[in-house]
Amino acid sequence: MANESQGGAGASNAKSMSIIVTKGSLDWAYPPFILATTAAAMGVDVTMFFTFYGLPLLLKKLDLQVTPLGNPAMKMPMMGMHMGMPNIVGMIPGVDAAASRMMKNLIKKKGVASIEELREAAVESDVKMIACQMTMDLFEYDLKDMIGGIQLGGAATYMEGALKADINLYI
Amino acid sequence: MANESQGGAGASNAKSMSIIVTKGSLDWAYPPFILATTAAAMGVDVTMFFTFYGLPLLLKKLDLQVTPLGNPAMKMPMMGMHMGMPNIVGMIPGVDAAASRMMKNLIKKKGVASIEELREAAVESDVKMIACQMTMDLFEYDLKDMIGGIQLGGAATYMEGALKADINLYI
Amino acid sequence: MADQTLDAKGLNCPLPILRAKKALKDMATGQTLEIIATDPGSIPDFEAFCRTTGNQMLESKQDGNLYKFLIKRTA
Amino acid sequence: MADQTLDAKGLNCPLPILRAKKALKDMATGQTLEIIATDPGSIPDFEAFCRTTGNQMLESKQDGNLYKFLIKRTA
Numbered sequence: 001m002a003n004e005s006q007g008g009a010g011a012s013n014a015k016s017m018s019i020i021v022t023k024g025s026l027d028w029a030y031p032p033f034i035l036a037t038t039a040a041a042m043g044v045d046v047t048m049f050f051t052f053y054g055l056p057l058l059l060k061k062l063d064l065q066v067t068p069l070g071n072p073a074m075k076m077p078m079m080g081m082h083m084g085m086p087n088i089v090g091m092i093p094g095v096d097a098a099a100s101r102m103m104k105n106l107i108k109k110k111g112v113a114s115i116e117e118l119r120e121a122a123v124e125s126d127v128k129m130i131a132c133q134m135t136m137d138l139f140e141y142d143l144k145d146m147i148g149g150i151q152l153g154g155a156a157t158y159m160e161g162a163l164k165a166d167i168n169l170y171i
Numbered sequence: 172m173a174n175e176s177q178g179g180a181g182a183s184n185a186k187s188m189s190i191i192v193t194k195g196s197l198d199w200a201y202p203p204f205i206l207a208t209t210a211a212a213m214g215v216d217v218t219m220f221f222t223f224y225g226l227p228l229l230l231k232k233l234d235l236q237v238t239p240l241g242n243p244a245m246k247m248p249m250m251g252m253h254m255g256m257p258n259i260v261g262m263i264p265g266v267d268a269a270a271s272r273m274m275k276n277l278i279k280k281k282g283v284a285s286i287e288e289l290r291e292a293a294v295e296s297d298v299k300m301i302a303c304q305m306t307m308d309l310f311e312y313d314l315k316d317m318i319g320g321i322q323l324g325g326a327a328t329y330m331e332g333a334l335k336a337d338i339n340l341y342i
Numbered sequence: 343m344a345d346q347t348l349d350a351k352g353l354n355c356p357l358p359i360l361r362a363k364k365a366l367k368d369m370a371t372g373q374t375l376e377i378i379a380t381d382p383g384s385i386p387d388f389e390a391f392c393r394t395t396g397n398q399m400l401e402s403k404q405d406g407n408l409y410k411f412l413i414k415r416t417a
Numbered sequence: 418m419a420d421q422t423l424d425a426k427g428l429n430c431p432l433p434i435l436r437a438k439k440a441l442k443d444m445a446t447g448q449t450l451e452i453i454a455t456d457p458g459s460i461p462d463f464e465a466f467c468r469t470t471g472n473q474m475l476e477s478k479q480d481g482n483l484y485k486f487l488i489k490r491t492a
Contacts (some may be wrong), residue, residue, distance in 0.1 A: 042391060111381075120250070156463070205431050
């Protein structure tokens with residue numbers, strides 16, 4: 001039986017999960033936050049480790065864009081069918097932004113949570129969020145631009161948690 | 172308690188980790204090598220399985236480039252702020268190379284290890300490195316162009332290790 | 343009949359689960375929560391949620407386009 | 418005072434850990450290693466390293482921009 005109120009501290013008998021978050025686009029921000037919040041709701045201790053291009057997901061002000069990654073020809077529902085734009089079109093300035101607006105409209109219309117909403121739910125349910133110190137240095141990010149309640153750490157901090165976890169994902 | 176001196180042979184009581192390495196760009200080569208070397212330093216038996224675009228990371232001579240994968244608009248710190256280049260710019264010949272040079276300069280300036288250095292640390296700490304035979308054939312790579320101390324194997328070799336491992340990552 | 347009702351109509355995964363968990367947290371053990379959802383995925387999801395958390399699914403039924411669940415807080 | 422000192426100034430993750438492990442490997446059980454680092458992430462990292470490997474953290478302190486650790490090889 002899971003304990004309803006414990007946090008991500010790991011001192012409990014709860015199951016635990018770690019997620020390495022490496023991608024920072026609008027689409028690829030969903031899987032880690034959906035899994036983390038759902039797991040937390042099910043009594044699982046969750047740790048998210050934000051590194052490389054995933055680190056900016058901790059910035060107070062998010063400005064996320066879609067990418068064609070894993071979506072050949074960027075298929076989207078349009079005019080009653082699934083239309084594909086050749087990826088080269090996505091490379092034209094302004095088209096990425098248009099695709100991002102389209103995705104954001106779909107998200108709202110379909111009752112899908114925003115990333116901001118899921119991130120807030122993660123904070124509220126005591127998901128432990130670790131910002132990769134090396135990425136902070138490498139890409140010159142400042143802790144004061146990031147949301148509160150996060151911790152700093154590196155690979156050894158991640159490994160200690162992952163060695164004890166029941167599920168370890170790399171996204 | 173971890174055993175300080177064991178190798179990746181797996182006959183010990185040590186915890187173990189497997190990593191499938193599928194990406195061969197300068198940025199995406201970091202996570203597997205950082206995790207593998209840190210885990211090995213913490214007494215974990217580590218196996219890395221290099222397949223698809225990750226296989227060239229075993230070549231003696233590395234010539235790695237950055238990619239916009241997972242990094243919308245390729246945001247990089249420039250002139251005191253985070254500038255994004257539209258991805259189209261990355262498609263212009265020479266620009267990827269410029270972004271790669273920029274990344275390599277940042278890496279050196281920030282005291283971040285080079286991939287060569289981390290790979291050497293992985294070899295020294297007995298991380299088991301397996302080159303995917305199918306990928307060798309498919310992309311016509313030759314074992315003589317690769318670093319020493321690696322083994323050849325396929326999916327069944329990976330599976331045997333992963334079934335016994337405490338952490339299994341796909342990168 | 344239920345001690346509390348959660349309107350999760352129009353919400354998509356994982357929001358019905360997150361809202362239900364939030365409601366259950368503030369309820370006393372033994373109290374019941376009714377959830378009304380439109381997401382067909384909520385059927386297997388609420389069953390999995392109950393099995394994993396140890397809360398009890400008293401009722402799960404479909405009523406036209408609506409999915410109704412009655413969960414008793416036991417965990 | 419320490420049996421050996423490792424200068425990890427200017428090094429970023431995971432290099433301080435890798436160098437420390439290399440130094441510890443060549444030391445006898447019971448000997449102490451002092452590490453001087455500038456990476457703020459080295460504080461939680463060396464603590465995690467010690468807890469996981471069973472080596473003992475005798476001291477962890479900040480001195481301006483420097484982080485100083487004293488680790489006893491016990492594993």
